[in-house]
Amino acid sequence: MDVTEQRYLKLLSRSFPSAAKASAEIINLSAILNLPKETEFFASDIHGEYEAFSHILRNGSGSIRMKIDDVFGDTLDEAEKRSLASLIYYPYERMDLVLSQVSDIQGWYSVVLPRLVEVCRRAASKYTRSRVRKALPPEFAYIIEELLTEDRYGVDKQAYYEAIISAVIRTNSGRALIEALCNLIQKLAIDHLHIVGDIYDRGPAPHVIMDALMGYGYHALDIQWGNHDIVWMGASLGQRGCIAHVVRNCARYGNLSILEDAYGINILPLAQFAQRAYADDPCVAFGLKGNPDLSPQDLELNIKIQKAMAIIQFKVEGQLIDENPSFGLQDRKLLHLIDYERGTVLLDGVEHELTDKVFPTIDPENPYQLTPEEEDVMQRLEQAFTSCEKLQRHMRFFLEVGSLYKVQNNTLMLHACVPLNADGTLKEVNVFGEILKGRELYDTMENWVRIGFYSDDARLRKCGRDLMWYLWLGEGSPLFAKSKMATFELYLIADKAARKEVKNPFYTLLEDESALAGIFEDFGLDPDQSRIVCGHVPVKVKDGEDPVKCGGRVLTIDGGFSKAYQPTTGIAGYTLISNSYGFVLAAHEPLESRQAAVEKMLDIHSSRRVVESVRARTLVADTDTGTVLKQQIADLERLLEAYRRGEIAERE
Known part of the structure; x- marks a missing residue:
C-alpha cells in the first residue's frame, strides 16, 4: 500500500471505522445497484406559465393517475378516481372544498386515508426504505412508515392498522396527514427534474416557478x-x-x-x-x-x-x-442607417419604409x-x-x-x-x-x-x-x-x-447521423448510445412536425408551455420521462385553470408516446449513479481488506 492510498483509506475509515460498518455499507450499496433506475423528468421553455407547469409536476406528467388506475382497477369508478387524483394534486384546496360539503367528516377520512396509503405504497415500491424514510415529513414519519410497511390484511396487524387511522381521526390530525401523504406521493413520482432552459419571459409568473424550484430540493x-x-x-x-x-x-x-x-x-x-x-x-x-x-x-x-x-x-x-x-x-x-427626414432605413442595401417614424429622443x-x-x-x-x-x-x-x-x-x-x-x-x-x-x-x-x-x-x-x-x-x-x-x-x-x-x-x-456523431464525440459520449435533449425552438405539432429526430438521437421538447406559442405548436407543452423501461414523451393539452382543476377535478389530458424502450429493465447499476456507487464499493472493499490484513486499525 503506497502512502497516498493509505492516507485515503484512513480518511475513509473515519466514516466506516470498523470492518462490520464497511461490510454493511457494501451490502447496502450492492443492493441499491439492483433497484430500477430513478425516474428523470425533463421540461423546457416554461416561460413563466406557473399554473400549467405546477400542475404537471403535481400529477407527475400523468404518472400518478396511472398509479391510481393500477392500484384500484375497477374497484373505484371514474368519478372516485378523479376525486382521489385531484386530492393528491391539490390537497389543501380540495380539502377546503370537500370538507365544507361532507356531512360525515370522520367517515370521509376513514375512506380517503387508506386509499392514499395504497397509492403512496405503490409510489414507494421501487425505493429502499432508507430513501423513502428520508422523504417522509418529520411530524408524520413514524405513522406513515408504519402504514406503508405493515401488512394491513394480516390477522395480527389489521386491528393495529385500523387503530392508527382511528387515532389520527380522533386527534384531528387527519387533514395534516392527508396533506403529508399527498405531498409525499408527488415527491416520489419524480426522482430528478431537469429544466432544459427558459423559465423567464412571456408568461406572468417566473418568480413563482423559481420559488417552487428552490423548495424542490437541490439534489x-x-x-x-x-x-x-x-x-x-x-x-x-x-x-x-x-x-x-x-x-x-x-x-x-x-x-x-x-x-x-x-x-x-x-x-x-x-x-x-x-x-x-x-x-x-x-x-x-x-x-x-x-x-x-x-x-x-x-x-x-x-x-x-x-x-x-x-x-x-x-x-x-x-x-x-x-x-x-x-x-x-x-x-x-442600425440607428445611424435611418433617414430621419424620409422615414426610411437602409438595410443590406435595400431601403425600407419605417412602420413608425416618430423618434423624439434620437439625435440623428x-x-x-x-x-x-x-x-x-x-x-x-x-x-x-x-x-x-x-x-x-x-x-x-x-x-x-x-x-x-x-x-x-x-x-x-x-x-x-x-x-x-x-x-x-x-x-x-x-x-x-x-x-x-x-x-x-x-x-x-x-x-x-x-x-x-x-x-x-x-x-x-x-x-x-x-x-x-x-x-x-x-x-x-x-x-x-x-x-x-x-x-x-x-x-x-x-x-x-x-x-x-x-x-x-x-x-x-438534426437527421444527419455524422453531424450528431461529431457532437457526441466532442462531448465524450458514445454516438451509438447517446441522445440530445433540447428545447428553444417550438415544435409545430399541428403542422405534423415530429419532436423525435434521427431515430431518437435528438428529442426536441419545446411544445408550447407559453400561451403565446400554443397557436404555433398546437399543444401546451411537452414533458419527457426517462424511467427503467425507457423514454416516454408526453404531449399536454392546455390547463383551463388551477381553480378549475380544484373545483371541477379537471386534469391536463396528456398523450404519451414511447420513444425508446429497453429489452431489460434499466437498473441503478446501468446509470451514472451506478458508476459512482461501484467505485464507492471498490473503495470500501479495499478498506475492508486493509482492516483484515491489519494495514488499517479498526476504531471500534
Missing part, C-alpha cells in the same frame, strides 16, 4: 440556462443591454407586474419619462403581444414604456457593440447617445435590479443548480444547440480573442458567466456580464442559435424577409 434538480434566463441573469448584475430587453419584454407582454410586484423594481421614473417623451405619439409599431388583461390606461402605458425601452435598447446595444468588437455584431447597429447626428432623461432612467433601473434581494437570490440559485449544459446517463442536455457550420462541423466562435467550438466553447462561456458574478476584478466582471448579453443575442451563442436578433426589424420594418432570423445549421442537420 433532485438541475437547470440548463436558456437565453431568456441568461438575459435576466445579466440584468440582475446591472448589464444595460440585458436590463433594456427585460423591461421592454415585460411591457410587450403586459407583464410589468413581474418587475413591480414580484421583484419590487420601481418603474415609476421610466413610466413618467415614457409618458412625457411619447405623450402625443400613437406608438403605432409597438402594440402588445397576446391579450393581456389590462385597462385602457395601463395598455397605453405599457405601449409607451415598450417603445421608450426599445429605443433605449437600440442605443445601449450600439454602445456595447463598439465596446466588444470581438462579438462581431457591428452589422446590428449622434443616434446612440442617451438623452439625459434616458440616462437617468437607466441609472435608476440599474440600481433597482442590482439591489433587489429576491432577484439576486433567484439568480444565485441559477448558478447553484444550473449550467449551460449537462451530461447524465448518456444524455446531453442543452437549451438550444451546439453551433455548427453548414457542413456539420463544429462552428468556431470568438470569445474575447479565443477561438473555441463545441464543448470547449460551452465550458469557457459558462466560466465567463460565473466570472461575471464572482470575480474580484472589475474588468473581468464586465467581460463576463457583457458575454451574458452576447449569449442572449449573438450569432455564435449556443443559447440563441440564430443569425441575428431582429428586434429592430420586427418593430420597424414590415418586410418579412428583412425580419427573418436564420437558424443555426444545427437545426437542419
